[in-house]
Amino acid sequence: MTAIDRGSLSDWRRIGAAVDVEPYGELAEQLTTALDLAEDAGVVAALRRRLAASQDRVARSLVAHRLNENTARFGGTAAAFARALGTSPSRMSTYLRGTVTPSAAVLVKAELIAESAARRREAVRPSSAPAAGPD
Structure with a gap:
């Protein structure tokens, strides 16, 4: 005081x-x-x-960090992730740099899209189980 x-x-x-x-x-x-x-x-x-x-x-930095993680989880380019998210690549770039903070709804949507893409990749990944030998 x-x-x-x-x-x-x-x-x-x-x-x-x-x-x-x-x-x-x-x-x-x-x-x-x-x-x-x-x-x-x-x-x-x-x-x-x-x-x-x-x-x-701090909040902007954490949101940008989460979006960068989700972009990586998505498995494609930032531009492809932007399209999936329904935004432009230039707007996505501002989100990823932390210069613009998206709404909570956009952040949640990004997390859901990234999770869905990761699950699809897991579903099509070949099994590492050994092949069955001759009978």
Whole structure:
């Protein structure tokens, strides 16, 4: 509380840097509680923006990671996966880089398509069972 209300720019930068490291951790929870009680509206607003930006960065990164995993599970090119998903290759590229975050519905659809493609590949994969010998 003291660092928020009576601190300096260097104090606020340290708080922001700590939140960047773990924006959903215990420190972030403590900061949220402290910001609810703090008096300096300007500092409160700035730190809330910093926390939100850090949380958004982590969420975007996780969504992009999941989409990249699903693209690999799909077994084709990113362009082919985009077509199966019903989007353009250029839009898919923005999803995979994390510059655009798709809706939850698109993410779920991507996971279902990738799972279905993986199951189809498993179904057609030749069995590794030994061949039967002559009778």
